[in-house]
Amino acid sequence: KKMAALEKTTPLFTTEKHSDYVVSLSSKTNTFEHVATEHLRMSGVYWGLSAMALMGKLSEMEGDKLIEWVLSCQHPNGGFGGNNGHDPHILYTLSAIQILAIYDALDKIDIEKVSLYFASLQQSDGSFAGDEWGEIDTRFSYCALCGLAILNKLNSGLININKANEFVSLCKNFDGGFGCVPGAESHAAQVFCCIGALSIGGGIDLIDADLLAWWLAERQCDSGGLNGRPEKQADVCYSWWILSSLSIIGRVKWIDTKALANFICACQDIDDGGIADRPGNMADVFHTYFGIAGLSLLDWFNQQTDEEFKDFKKVDPVFALPIETVERLRLKAQVLNPN
Numbered sequence: 001k002k003m004a005a006l007e008k009t010t011p012l013f014t015t016e017k018h019s020d021y022v023v024s025l026s027s028k029t030n031t032f033e034h035v036a037t038e039h040l041r042m043s044g045v046y047w048g049l050s051a052m053a054l055m056g057k058l059s060e061m062e063g064d065k066l067i068e069w070v071l072s073c074q075h076p077n078g079g080f081g082g083n084n085g086h087d088p089h090i091l092y093t094l095s096a097i098q099i100l101a102i103y104d105a106l107d108k109i110d111i112e113k114v115s116l117y118f119a120s121l122q123q124s125d126g127s128f129a130g131d132e133w134g135e136i137d138t139r140f141s142y143c144a145l146c147g148l149a150i151l152n153k154l155n156s157g158l159i160n161i162n163k164a165n166e167f168v169s170l171c172k173n174f175d176g177g178f179g180c181v182p183g184a185e186s187h188a189a190q191v192f193c194c195i196g197a198l199s200i201g202g203g204i205d206l207i208d209a210d211l212l213a214w215w216l217a218e219r220q221c222d223s224g225g226l227n228g229r230p231e232k233q234a235d236v237c238y239s240w241w242i243l244s245s246l247s248i249i250g251r252v253k254w255i256d257t258k259a260l261a262n263f264i265c266a267c268q269d270i271d272d273g274g275i276a277d278r279p280g281n282m283a284d285v286f287h288t289y290f291g292i293a294g295l296s297l298l299d300w301f302n303q304q305t306d307e308e309f310k311d312f313k314k315v316d317p318v319f320a321l322p323i324e325t326v327e328r329l330r331l332k333a334q335v336l337n338p339n
Contacts, residue, residue, distance in 0.1 A: 019057040021273025022048045041083040046095040047289035053322050056311030078117030089131045094143040111151050118144045119158035126163030137180045142193035145200040165203030168194045176211030188228040192241040199318050204334040213251035216242050224259030235277045236267050236287045239294025247317035250336040261300050264291045
């Protein structure tokens with residue numbers, strides 16, 4: 001009954017509202033949200049830019065200014081901060097080079113220096129620290145492997161890929177999922193980071209695909225949305241974390257894809273644009289990007305007959321970039337055949 005009601009009220013995808021929403025964020029500098037997210041602005045720009053790229057609206061962004069700003073956030077050690085005046089971190093370094101990759105502007109950085117920054121954060125057990133202060137997390141393993149692949153330095157001998165894969169495999173739990181460190185609770189976002197890292201690092205055979213797919217499929221709620229852990233509410237962002245993982249292991253059909261698409265569409269702000277975590281909540285750029293990316297992985301836009309979707313781009317489930325960017329960079333990763 002809940003799904004039937006949701007289907008009847010699901011609005012069309014409001015492309016122009018969403019693109020206007022993303023473009024408007026650069027001018028909303030006096031809002032609480034802008035100030036509170038100052039430290040992660042680099043990732044915010046990546047989310048917004050990627051959303052625009054997938055909607056075929058990249059030309060509406062001020063590319064030259066964005067590239068100039070990204071470069072201004074780089075530090076002498078090669079890493080990038082989340083904003084001007086912020087310390088370098090592996091998370092924002094990946095976001096920075098993803099932005100530059102979308103704009104085909106990687107030639108504007110010293111690739112060797114950035115690659116050495118990624119490599120400098122690998123620990124003796126194969127894990128990666130986020131920065132000089134030493135926090136360990138499988139998110140950082142993905143950042144390093146993804147970043148080095150984008151820079152075409154993954155197989156240059158700068159890091160120990162086998163050890164990187166081994167550490168990620170140690171974070172696998174009895175339920176097939178993965179946590180942030182060995183022994184930590186399985187979490188859908190960590191699953192993507194671990195599966196993505198193993199996919200890039202050639203360690204896909206370390207995954208128990210059926211067990212993992214079962215755990216991921218169990219994340220679908222009555223609303224059609226997906227949650228990140230048992231007994232949690234559905235959240236649009238898991239449309240990306242879980243769908244990308246299921247795409248990599250070839251098991252997207254293990255969930256109700258139509259119900260998920262309806263849930264994502266129901267989370268739109270059809271008045272002001274953007275997508276929220278769940279219906280009726282305030283939209284933000286994080287959920288806007290991952291909602292659009294989720295619909296892209298579902299091939300939802302290609303299934304629509306409206307002309308407004310003809311310029312939409314598909315997203316790559318491993319590198320979280322438009323497929324056309326991945327193909328231009330000739331990026332490779334392991335994926336399993338559909339099951």
